Amino acid sequence: MKRPSERDREFTEFVTARRAALVRVATLLVSGDLARAEDVVQTALTRLYLAWPRVRPDTAYAYARRCVVNAATDERRSLFHRRERVHAQLPDVVAGEDPGGDGTRVLALLATLPTGMRAAVVLRYVEGLSVTEAADAMRCSEGNVKSQSARGLERLRALLPTHTYDYA
Structure with a gap:
């Protein structure tokens, strides 16, 4: 079993190397909302950290990507997401452009x-x-x-x- 400090170091190295790719996937999964994508990745990384001792190094990115997909799906299903959202301003881009x-x-x-x-x-x-x-x-x-x-x-x-x- 790895010492906690070694485990944390490995996890930090993984996140440093792969976070941008995970945010890119999450951004596409949540239709371009970068703030929601960041939230999804944060949730996924929390889940990944809890499972980190059981994750094999060769499958860590695949596992992390699965966590992102699950977090994005869970976030879509939440009651908060289903409520109507009011925006103070109209978007600058017309749909279709x-x-x-x-x-x-x-x-x-x-x-x-x-x-x-x-x-x-x-x-x-x-x-x-x-x-x-x-x-x-x-x-x-x-x-x-x-x-x-x-x-x-x-x-x-x-x-x-x-x-x-x-x-x-």
Whole structure:
């Protein structure tokens, strides 16, 4: 068994190396809300720290990513999230625009997907996980990942404007 100081050092090194990647995944899972993404990652890292003595070094990132997916899903299900949220100002960006191509359009499109579909699409096509790895991260069957990914892509394609080019 590792001493607590050694365990804390290893955990700190892991968080320093992988936190940015976890925040990126969380940001996509919560539709671009960086504050919520930070909260999700903090919850996930707390859960990871509690399990750290049992986590194998070679699977630590996969375990952490699963914690992020679970925390994002749990956060979506909470009663607080279901209540209407009032904003003092209207957003600066009109839906459908992507000023500067910074990804706000992608985040807006991802926000239209239900949580499970969004997780499947993000894990498969943004994170580049295999069906098996995504199923493990989502704690579901491979068939569920395949169907959620396919349905999610279908919905996203339906929302994307089709471009027609005039070559005349």
